[in-house]
Amino acid sequence: MNTPRFHCPVPLKSGDSVNLPAGAARHVQVLRKQPGDTLTLFSGMAQGGEYEATIEHMGRSDVRVEIGAHKKIEREPANPVHLAIGVPANDRMDWLVEKATELGVASIQALMTERSVLRLSGERAEKKRLHWQAIAIAACEQCGRNQVPIIHPVMNLQNWLSNMSDVTDKSKPNSNKFLLSLRSESYPLKAQLTSDKTALQFIFLSGPEGGFSLLEEDAALKQGFIPISLGNRVLRAETAALSVLAALTFE
Numbered sequence: 001m002n003t004p005r006f007h008c009p010v011p012l013k014s015g016d017s018v019n020l021p022a023g024a025a026r027h028v029q030v031l032r033k034q035p036g037d038t039l040t041l042f043s044g045m046a047q048g049g050e051y052e053a054t055i056e057h058m059g060r061s062d063v064r065v066e067i068g069a070h071k072k073i074e075r076e077p078a079n080p081v082h083l084a085i086g087v088p089a090n091d092r093m094d095w096l097v098e099k100a101t102e103l104g105v106a107s108i109q110a111l112m113t114e115r116s117v118l119r120l121s122g123e124r125a126e127k128k129r130l131h132w133q134a135i136a137i138a139a140c141e142q143c144g145r146n147q148v149p150i151i152h153p154v155m156n157l158q159n160w161l162s163n164m165s166d167v168t169d170k171s172k173p174n175s176n177k178f179l180l181s182l183r184s185e186s187y188p189l190k191a192q193l194t195s196d197k198t199a200l201q202f203i204f205l206s207g208p209e210g211g212f213s214l215l216e217e218d219a220a221l222k223q224g225f226i227p228i229s230l231g232n233r234v235l236r237a238e239t240a241a242l243s244v245l246a247a248l249t250f251e
Contacts, residue, residue, distance in 0.1 A: 003038055003039060003040050004027075004028075004031060004033075004039055004040070004141075005039070005040040005041075005042065005050070005141045005142075005144070006020065006024040006027065006028070006039060006040070006041055006042075006141060007021075007024065007041075007042060007043075007044065007137045007140060007141055007148065008020060008021060008024060008041045008042070008043055009021070009043055009044060009045070010043060011043065011045060011047070012041060012043050012045075012047065012051050012067050012070075013067060014051070014067050014068060014069060014070055015066070015067060016066075016067045017056060017064055017065065017066050017067070018064070018065060018067065019062055019063065019064050020062075020063045020064075020065060022061075023134075024063070025061065025062055025063040026061075028055070028058075028063045029058070029063065033055055033058070033063075034055065034058065035055050035056060035057065035058060036054065036055065037054070037055050038052060038053065038054055038055075038068075039052075039053045039054075039055065039065060040052065040053070041053045041065070041067070042140070042146040044140075044146065044147055044148045047070070048072070048074060048146060048147070049070055049071050049072045049073050049074065049146055050070075050071050050073055050146050051067050051068060051069065051070050051071070052067075052068035052069045052071070053065040053066065053067055053068055054066050054068060073146065074146055074147065075104075075143075075144050075145050075146065076104060076106075076145070076147055077104040077106075077248065077249065079200060079201055079202060079248070080106035080107075080200075080201040080202070081104065081105055081106055081201070081202045081203075081204065081244075081245060081248055082105070082106055082107045082108075082109070082201065082202065082203045082204070083100060083105050083107070083108050083109070083204050083206070083241055083244075083245070084108075084109040084111055084160065084203065084204070084205045084206070085108070085109070085110065085111060085205075085206045085207075085208070085237070085241050086111050086112075086113040086115070086116055086157070086206070086207045086208030086212065086237065087110045087111065087112070087116055087118050087120065087154070087208060088117075088118070088208055088209060088236075088237040088238050089117035089118050089208075089209060090118075092236075092237070092238045093110065093118075093128075093132065093238075094131075094132070094135055095238060096238040096241060096242065097132045097135045097136055097139070097151065098135050098136075098138075098139045099139075099238075099242050100149070100241065100242060100245055101135075101136045101139035101140060101143070101145070101148075101149055102139055102142075102143045103242065103245035103246060103249050104145070104245065104248075104249055105149050105245055106147075106149055106150070106201070107149050107150040107151070107152060108132070108136075108149060108150070108151050108152065109152045109155065109160060110128070110129070110132070110151070110152070110154045110155075111154070111155060111156070111157045111160055111208075112154060112155070112156050112157065113157045113207065113208055113212060113213075113216060114157075114212070114213045114215075114216060115207070115208055115209065115210040115211065115212070115213065116208045117208065117209060120154050121154070125153070125154040126153065126154075128154065129151055129152075129153055129154060132151045133148075133151040136148055136149050136151055157212075157216055157219075158216075158219065161219055161220060161223050164223055175200065175201045175202065175203055176192070176201075176202050176203070176226070177202075177203045177205070177223070177224050177225045177226065178192065178202065178203070178204050178205065178225060178226050178227075178228045178244075179205045179212075179217060179220045179221065179225040179226065179227050179228065180204065180205065180206040180207065180228060180229075180230065180240050180241070180244070181211075181212075181217055181227040181228065181229065182211065182229070182234070183217070183227050185227065186227040186228055186229035187226065187227065187228050187229065188228070188229055188231075189228045189229065189230055189244065189247060190247070192226065192228055193247065193248070202248065203225075204241065204244050205220055205225055206237065206240055206241045206244070207237060208237050209236075209237050230243050230244070
């Protein structure tokens with residue numbers, strides 16, 4: 001049976017004793033773990049990797065563990081992928097965040113666009129962001145990732161395009177920016193991936209149901225995005241974004 005994995009967003013050090021975050025502690029209790037049982041912890045912080053841990057104490061609402069050996073294990077793609085997407089309706093964004101995390105996305109930017117069905121702003125938008133971040137953490141615990149993707153605050157598409165310098169990993173200056181588009185002049189994704197191996201990261205911009213408007217696409221093209229196509233079938237908003245991630249994962 002696999003050792004259960006938990007995100008513990010505090011500095012971890014072999015030999016230390018720490019209390020698990022409330023959510024992880026509840027999960028350990030639901031699993032009916034006992035003192036002496038082992039867990040795997042990852043913080044997602046600078047030290048990276050994951051740690052063995054042994055349960056020392058099981059309280060009514062708290063769980064204390066002793067941190068064991070550190071394993072320098074990362075399961076990240078060679079090239080970070082940042083996904084910006086017009087938020088799909090209903091619970092499809094939840095599903096997209098979960099699957100995109102499993103496929104190795106580095107960050108997700110939820111966008112409000114002309115054709116967005118779901119409209120988010122203010123406190124409601126922040127609650128949604130925290131909800132999606134929790135989904136990403138749970139997906140990392142399940143799939144073995146030790147780096148949790150960043151779920152950025154919800155933004156309007158035009159504002160996001162005006163602040164492109166805030167999007168990517170500053171330690172990796174080269175990036176390819178792609179717009180998923182049904183335009184006749186769009187390039188096949190496969191051709192773009194094989195023609196340029198110099199980029200250290202990718203940014204993919206994908207629309208909501210119904211796609212972006214022509215004005216929105218034109219604004220993206222002015223920011224240097226290259227229009228790409230996934231073939232001659234019209235995919236759902238969440239399917240298109242995940243298809244890109246899958247293509248890069250197995251590239």
